[in-house]
Amino acid sequence: MNSFSGVPEPLTRLINELSKLPGIGPKSAQRLAFHLLRSSEETTKALVIAVEDMKKQVDLCSICFHITDKDPCQLCQDEERDESVLCVVEQALDVIVLERTGQYRGRYHVLQGVLNPMEGIGPEDLRISELLQRVQSGNIGEVIMATNPSLEGESTAMYVQRLLTPHGVRITRLARGLPSGADLEYTDEITLAHAFEGRQTF
């Protein structure tokens, strides 16, 4: 544990804990800790309670593995959603982003990561067997692979495709191409090739 001379031990402990958070370096941790020190007791208590409640109440949905405070989650309980379409994503944040578009009205399955052989993350570390069970037991007609278009995301999509193909389900992949506001000059060949492949009548 780092110790800071002249800083009381409880504050040092808070700085150390904060600096473990992603994107928070020692300087930012120090700033946040001193901000909390100056804040009213009400504010700090609210933060403590929010963190505690989050840890106690938020868990993974037993069906789709999205984060939820009710099991099954709101998205799995929504009868208006199309049960025959399943969108497979890497993480809960992806569900939130996709929901923001308002374009998709099917169900989700969160893999809780991607295959990353070099880091030792294999299929048994992800929710792939649960996805297979859902496809085997449900009336799913289409599985949309919405993993990132990175090497790991692509490998995961290909791996899942191999497992699902024998079950006769239609497997699709999110379209790839130029993002809004992109500059052709700086676009890489992979994206350009996909943009050409996926071009549409104007």
Added chain:
Amino acid sequence: MTSRERTYRIEGIIIRRRNIGEADSIFTIFSNTQGKIDAVARSIRKPRSKMRGHLETMVQSSLFVARGRSLDILTQAQTIDSYQEIRGNLEKSAAALYCFELVDLFVEKGEPLPELYRGLKQFLEVLKATSSPLSVRYFELYLLNLLGYEVRVFECVVCDSRLPEQTALLVPEAGGLVCGNCRLNTGPGRLIPVPIIKLFRFAARVSLENYVTIRVTEENLNLLRLATIDLIRYHLEREPKSQYFLENLPPPPQKP
């Protein structure tokens, strides 16, 4: 390049990527002139990043790098080859990642190894065109040989006599094959039948392009795999993490 230069240009293959912070990534690059380096790309995960598509695992890029205090910083990147033929195939992707991990584990940072760089490029070129598992076996032996862990397969490593046309013992600790007479004087090993000895010898004599055209039975492929894995495991003192993935892929779907 002098140490005073603040920037440098390299050609390299990205062998590993780790995301850090909000939108940054650290890339491990195996380059032609600088060997293995780690460099950070700031805001690379943002959609507007101009380097985004040019910096990805298994992309060969021309890179402009600025020296940083702890980590060098990638400032420009231009794709040379994105190896589309490999990334669209699960077996080939897994094979490439396994060899990247080997390079990452065996090579020290900042040690220029231009010959190994050419070898890795050649491996990826061959992998584009073929699915032969022999390509991985060749690369393993090529890498060991180049880094000073040559596997002696023509003479007995104990008595130096020419190995007869019969089963020999592969003893990683001794650095190669041991003849029948010397077997009792060595450490543990694996018995290697003549066809596998020949595959070892071919790997030392022919190019990768020719090696992958050799017709090998499934049984012999498996024996060769076990033998090379013994060697890798001995030198690394563990198994590469990606090896399990490469060896346990589900079979490709049958075409109707």
